[in-house]
Amino acid sequence: MVAIKAICDGEKIVLPRQISLPVGDVIVVFVETSGDMEKRQWSELAAHHLSRAYGDDEPEYPTDRVKEPNPEYRP
Numbered sequence: 172m173v174a175i176k177a178i179c180d181g182e183k184i185v186l187p188r189q190i191s192l193p194v195g196d197v198i199v200v201f202v203e204t205s206g207d208m209e210k211r212q213w214s215e216l217a218a219h220h221l222s223r224a225y226g227d228d229e230p231e232y233p234t235d236r237v238k239e240p241n242p243e244y245r246p
Contacts, residue, residue, distance in 0.1 A: 177186045184200070192198070203211075234240070 173190075175186060175190065177184045179185070
């Protein structure tokens with residue numbers, strides 16, 4: 172599987188470079204709107220900062236150490 176970012180010029184999908192595909196290969200197209208891109212960027216930023224809050228050697232805490240369990244949590 173190969174991911175290639177392309178742009179719509181208003182009439183057709185424009186690939187950044189020419190690629191050759193065998194006859195019968197299936198092509199899946201995902202459309203990323205500007206709103207989707209902004210949402211993804213915010214999510215990536217949040218995940219980056221959350222990952223900085225915990226070190227690589229951070230221990231896993233057992234559930235019996237949780238003072239107030241969330242009754243709606245479903246593992």
